[in-house]
Amino acid sequence: MKSIVLANSNVIPSIGLGVYGLRSGKETINACKQAIELGYRHIDTARVYLNEGSVGKAIKESNIDRKEIFITSKMWNTSIRFRRYRQAFNKSLKKLDVDYIDLYLLHWPEKNFLEAYHFLEDMVILGKIKNIGVSNFEIKHLKRLLANCRIKPVINQIEVNPSFNNKELIKFCFEHDIKVEAYSPLGGKNHNYVNNEMIIALAKKYHCSPSELILSWELNQGLIVLPRSKNILHQKDNLCLNDIVLEKEDMKKIDALNLNIRTGKDPNKYE
Template sequence: MMENILLNDGNKIPAVGFGVFRIPNDGSTYKAVLQALKVGYRHIDTAAAYFNEAEVGKAIADSGIDRKDIFVTSKLWLQDYGYEAAKKGLATSLKKLGLDYIDLYLLHQPYGDVVGAWKALEEGQKNGQIKSIGVSNMTPKIWNNFVPQFKTLPAVNQVEFNPYFQQVELRKVLAPADVKIEAWGPLGQGNSELFAEPLIKQLSEKYHKDAGQIILRFENQLGIIVLPKSTHETRMKSNMELFDFELTNSEMEAMTKLDKGHGSHNPDAPGVESMLLSAFDVHSND
């Protein structure tokens, strides 16, 4: 049975979502989302910059599942920051998804006119186009720079998170306002070193679960919303089967000691903003 997590705005979000980052828009995303919904996922995470919002929307429409039972996340790309541009960007996401509203809409990257874009998201929330609003890739430094200028607190911050990078400082910053972390790359992007950790192997044997399930359960028990990605049906299923066992306090403590304190992506690094701004054009096919 899927667990839900309560957000600081009163909305609920499924604890495990299906991410579609890097799944191509050649029919593969449509097929993967349809399969994910079939095996029981009710939380789909896409973005304008994934170029597959339209296939996500089509799969939702064709799934036969009531719209209100599916939690949909999308994200606004940097090109559409600033108040007016963000309003258009949101309208484009809704149109591509073929939806009347988006359950969670995030600012995908924390650069440029973040404050103007956030204002447009706040407005979108007020007029019912978005249920919950949030940010992504905000470090403590970036958070403290922008969020004090927001009228509304984000409900989530979607960041890199896995046992090797447990975002300890960020969690301290977010906890007082009950801002939830969503993990991208919750399995360390398939890091073989992580999967071979003796502790994870030991827990895997004890609970008769695979390494991925041990990792995701650890994150779930920390209150992290996880977004594992797989196009294989067996893996899709196993990534959801986390709620029939529980790690003990001492096991959780042992897992926290795997933290290396850094990840593969550093949003504070010089040059990241300009690199992302010139990465691609989300309007190339408009």
Template structure:
């Protein structure tokens, strides 16, 4: 799986840059050949990232860095590089088995802890009150941090209510700045809201050009819960980086399919956490705040919705 993902990063995603295009720190993109993708060489480093305000008043960056499959020395390097080019939201999870690498990357970056927004998640095997408390402590120790900005229940399985009670207590103790969930459907989230004391701040779910989740988005907005999209590029599945519709839209703004995808999420009010191991792509993904998709662009992307997950093996 990791080998396949690296292949997407190196090849399938990018065949769009012109020879000599400048990236952060003076690095250059090489010519990668002709393709359907239309890109821009205009990629500034340290692009400022806007924030949303969660229902508890905490500010959260609208664009972050995902770390799935990024472990060991590579993970450490990627996290440090992501921070160096401007990312402040860093997302990890117990099941990713890379919290130690993420923590090492944070330390390597030299950034002040207060400037970061770090998320982790409790896995199904650790569901329940006591196990969640223990899992949280383990995550903090691996990350080398004193607190988390956001802690999520990774999937709606096991003793969800026990986990939520533990997270509520950790939140009240100041060890977590915000608590939320991941992969919850509206009815599952509604049940948790009715039984819990503290309102979830975030629901991190699958969302991308081929799976729009409009019902979930509407429910979350109605209840003032922030939607966050994992795999906003569908990990390159269904040839997202070659999609003609996204490419034609991008051509108008001199942007790539990836940038159009992230901008589409942003205009829908969704936080995203794209993952890449390539510094040039990290910088490219930040460069989405200098253009705006038209209503017609948004309508065309709506037609791409297949209304089904692109990750059936994860259900």
């Protein structure tokens, strides 16, 4: 499994299974167990997905050493807004049935995000979180955070796909040694790019599937990708076992698909 070294020298697998929208219970458990069997070692969940319990169960039932799986979860907006940091975090630990979380993120730059982040810093010091970061933070939010933190965020999880390549924010993150996770990496619910003609033609050139081509465009930029699938064939494809290096010209062709249209919410609306 490909991996990336974070600013604090910890290592994160470059490909993680996204589980947004997977129903708690059998659906999430089966998707995660199947993925672990295929070789996934990184799962991206969140409090608000309501499936942390099933992710934890799948890991236990997979009989794999917990230390081998990189688990990400996220604190939801209402917990940040209403200052329920401890309850939210403890619930994540309990649901996942673990005594530490590999990566814990603030899901959105909600009101009180600085205070919530200081709580995450305390959890790092206590060893309950190995790495902290943020999600959906724009440059203005990151500047405020960087000026006021004791422990720098190692990750910003943001939307990146051919419709919305988010280049300026990625550049800012890299300049500040913050690694970037691409969410909705295939285009999410609105703009799935696996059926795009140009992507299909390029995939033929590199002897890979369209999803591998898109994810390789992201991996080649040094991003971590979080494709979501419950389908075994798709999960296998998305592991990108072929290690494809795209030619510069082909990278540019995919860059040019940018429409500046997000599939998700606009984080600029958060102050």
